[in-house]
Amino acid sequence: MFNVRNGEIYMIKLKTFGSFTVGNDISSVQEGAWRSEKLEKLFVYLAMNRNRGVCIEDISEAIWQVEEETDNPVGALKNLAYRLRKALRDASFDEECIVSVRGGLYKWNDDVEVTIDVEEFDRYINEAEMAFCRSKETAIESYEKAIALYHGDFLPLRTDTHWFMTLNAFYHSRYVNTVKALAKLYIDTGCYEKLEQLCIRAIVYERSDEQIYSYLIMARMRTKKVQMAFDTYETAKAIMDKDLGVRKTVMLNKVYEELLSVTKGVSSYNIDEVKEDINEESMEGVFMCGYPVFKEIYHLEVRKSARSTIPESLVLVTVVPMYSSQPDKNHSQMKDSMHTLERALRKCLRVGDVAAKYSDSQYIVLLSKCSCDTASDVMKRIIDRFNHTCDTHSNMTIHFDIEPVSCYSSFVSDK
Numbered sequence: 001m002f003n004v005r006n007g008e009i010y011m012i013k014l015k016t017f018g019s020f021t022v023g024n025d026i027s028s029v030q031e032g033a034w035r036s037e038k039l040e041k042l043f044v045y046l047a048m049n050r051n052r053g054v055c056i057e058d059i060s061e062a063i064w065q066v067e068e069e070t071d072n073p074v075g076a077l078k079n080l081a082y083r084l085r086k087a088l089r090d091a092s093f094d095e096e097c098i099v100s101v102r103g104g105l106y107k108w109n110d111d112v113e114v115t116i117d118v119e120e121f122d123r124y125i126n127e128a129e130m131a132f133c134r135s136k137e138t139a140i141e142s143y144e145k146a147i148a149l150y151h152g153d154f155l156p157l158r159t160d161t162h163w164f165m166t167l168n169a170f171y172h173s174r175y176v177n178t179v180k181a182l183a184k185l186y187i188d189t190g191c192y193e194k195l196e197q198l199c200i201r202a203i204v205y206e207r208s209d210e211q212i213y214s215y216l217i218m219a220r221m222r223t224k225k226v227q228m229a230f231d232t233y234e235t236a237k238a239i240m241d242k243d244l245g246v247r248k249t250v251m252l253n254k255v256y257e258e259l260l261s262v263t264k265g266v267s268s269y270n271i272d273e274v275k276e277d278i279n280e281e282s283m284e285g286v287f288m289c290g291y292p293v294f295k296e297i298y299h300l301e302v303r304k305s306a307r308s309t310i311p312e313s314l315v316l317v318t319v320v321p322m323y324s325s326q327p328d329k330n331h332s333q334m335k336d337s338m339h340t341l342e343r344a345l346r347k348c349l350r351v352g353d354v355a356a357k358y359s360d361s362q363y364i365v366l367l368s369k370c371s372c373d374t375a376s377d378v379m380k381r382i383i384d385r386f387n388h389t390c391d392t393h394s395n396m397t398i399h400f401d402i403e404p405v406s407c408y409s410s411f412v413s414d415k
Helices: 037-048 056-063 073-090 117-131 136-149 162-188 192-205 210-222 226-243 250-264 271-278 291-305 327-348 372-389
Strands: 012-015 021-023 028-030 099-102 105-108 114-116 313-321 354-359 362-367 396-404
Touching: 012 037, 037 056, 037 073, 037 105, 037 114, 056 073, 056 162, 114 117, 117 136, 117 162, 136 162, 162 192, 162 210, 192 210, 210 226, 210 250, 226 250, 226 291, 291 354, 291 362, 313 327, 313 372, 327 354, 327 362, 327 372, 327 396, 362 372, 372 396
Parallel strands: 012 114
Antiparallel strands: 012 021, 021 028, 099 105, 313 362, 313 396, 354 362
16 A cells, blocks of 8 residues: 555555454554444445445445435435544554545545455455366365455454345355365365364354264264264254254265264174163163154154054144244244253153154154053143243243054144
8 A cells, every 4th residue: 555645555454254354564453443333334345346436325225224324325424434534544544545535436545455355265266266177286275275264254243234244144155165165175185184174163153064064074084083073973963953953964964874884894892892882871761862863763663563552652742822922032932942841851751752853843752652642641741841830921832743653643633
């Protein structure tokens, strides 16, 4: 950057991943230092659109929320630009070189050089994609440079307008896709230690992507970290099942099968070793599991029912609002009520019973040695427990459906 007054040359560096930071060789401004998010947003918007003049309407739409629209946008923006110049001057920047008004358009001065992390991020990814067919090593190097720039979502505290929210979502998605592209190259080249570190870092920013967890399990499996691989699988399954309600985890199941085969290999074990490996440490109360495990247990019980007269019951327990309310309030109450229901199931069900979360508002339960009539009594006790421990101001109640475990059955409902 050329300082008109002092004849100094220095580059402005703008960072937007994780938080707002702008600096040069002699000064730096961190997010919040200007005590105005609109000053930060105006600076970012002008910098990222520096190759063209932008009109008042475009800037206003990017910076102000709909409910904040002013009767005098020209005056409001003029005042904001004045405050930005003052803030830049106070931070030892040359304010006149950065913001200029020409023909009613606001524009970044062409003489001011600036580097922006998101643009470098894009450039490295484009370089990697172009180099992919020629040299995997070159592609890996460029992808690594892009990943190193990412320290969190694009201005995560400034997503209250469409322009910033769109970029936030775009760069989050591009980061995840870049991680996966680099992961595949690490697998192709056998760089499993690097793959592990890549995935560990990626999960900090994207904790709900099944494929990234699968890559992490693979990396730990290939580097002989078997127990860590199993732990990662259990963590991933819990997130998929409980937090996201995702029941069909194809990628996780596939890598888990490979993990099991690698773990046991071709060695032979005696029956005592096998029993010690499969024994449950604590056998108290209902067996809580993820839906994929529940599904396999149910398949087994249906098979057993073909040659047994001992009754078993399948129960679908649903938490429902008693009356309509605000969506946000309903969501919060639903989450609390599901925790209350889980505690009631743990308290009231027996050893031999199985339960799993089926959706954000449902649990599915398998009651052993239990007819439909007895299952109905069990559910009434659970409802009593739920109502007794639930917040008195809660809007939620419980419905249940019961079906005998059999090849020929129909639901018995409380409704």
